[in-house]
Amino acid sequence: MEIFKKISDMQAWSRDQRKAGKRIGLVPTMGYLHEGHLSLVRKAKADCDAVIVSIFVNPLQFGVGEDYEEYPRDLTRDCGLLEKEGVEAVFAPSVREMYPAGYSTTVEVSGDITARLCGASRPGHFRGVTTVVSKLFNICLPDIAYFGQKDAQQAMVLEKMVRELNFPLKIVRCPIVREADGLALSSRNVYLNEEERKSALVLSRSLALAREMIEKGETGVASVRGAMIEFIQSTPHTDIDYVEILNGEDLSDLAEIKGKVLIALAVRVGRTRLIDNLLLEV
């Protein structure tokens, strides 16, 4: 497995793969890999001839007061896991390599799709994501890039960016991977203490509650949302960032629960902000 730190080396390798007619798969990550990431890697390995995993904690997508500094990192362990999966290349650049002095170019998707949900709580977050992912696309030259449904809004924003900037590649979304008890895998789960870990189940459980209500015929956005909020508020150590039920295509408002529906929430459990979501076809 090749490990590249320099953009020019990574790009040269990717060009060579392209020239050799290989199909390149890219899995962009911030490292500290878990089974969610590995499910993307396995899908990429199944689809492609050469799989690149990028590992870069991107400062541009963290806001002031967020957890950029303490975000967990372990490149050695990550590379060990990826070697076992048979990944062909890891791209792990430094911040200075990605954003040299004087850097000032950004890529932005505007509208509801970035203004709502995590975009409202984390101003500038998606601009950071679309900028770094544009760079990764140009450096790694993938035919297919893999993203998790766990970050549903991120996947939607990136799909719009790829479509509108005409990147010559396809995005594949992979399903959320969960612990046995339902908690969605996240590198941030390591922040949780024992009590918070219990309370964190409130995210997946409130989504299960919403699904149940909808399956029983409930179509009112306010009543499902209200039930979720009430359920979360009854759980200790939790503080709701948002609970939303929106159009699953473009995050516009819904008059009723019908069609492609995204139920998404962000909840602070102790000091850890967790997200989860459910995409339904009603």
Next chain:
Amino acid sequence: MEIFKKISDMQAWSRDQRKAGKRIGLVPTMGYLHEGHLSLVRKAKADCDAVIVSIFVNPLQFGVGEDYEEYPRDLTRDCGLLEKEGVEAVFAPSVREMYPAGYSTTVEVSGDITARLCGASRPGHFRGVTTVVSKLFNICLPDIAYFGQKDAQQAMVLEKMVRELNFPLKIVRCPIVREADGLALSSRNVYLNEEERKSALVLSRSLALAREMIEKGETGVASVRGAMIEFIQSTPHTDIDYVEILNGEDLSDLAEIKGKVLIALAVRVGRTRLIDNLLLEV
């Protein structure tokens, strides 16, 4: 010569060229071609195996009250000229093809490099340029893209964008092409009536005056700039937009005329806004 109107057709053709090991050259234009454009095309033909000329009057780079509607267009004549040059493909999409309903993705370079000169007079102009050129790069997949030194600031902005977003290509700048009397070629020259055409010489002549002063040893920014302004103001039908002497690398201020220096000006001649510049190594 192939003429493509659809992004998917153009991109498929470019992919095939790449797969066949061809080196692709791209000359992005807004059409109504003159010898300036054709000099870029000839350079591309000399360097590359497959040359694409894009023809698209990009609404995103025109401001309110600017000449988007009346900008001259003649696709038939343009294609005739390009066929004679042996160009392999023309990409001439519609506005709807490039910016479908709901379009909201932009690419932006910020800082002095876009805030000054034409960026100050035309807010949003460079965001329009970097956005459309990013799209053209992703659609046409060039190894080399050609831009004219006539739009010096545009070339600098695009070079910074390519470097910072890591586009897998090289930008080549080609020299300004001028009429026998010195007027820089521009599609907008057709707007000039006979008297204005004479007054328009003030742009190249004020640059010649600046060069002469600098060659005689003048190093003061204010005195060279002052002489240019005085000269222009003495010419009928002219209205100065800007006259600037700046660092030719990043458009920062200069304490004195030394190193890589860009002398750039924009002057309204009648109702037509014209630009010209001189890049010097002092």
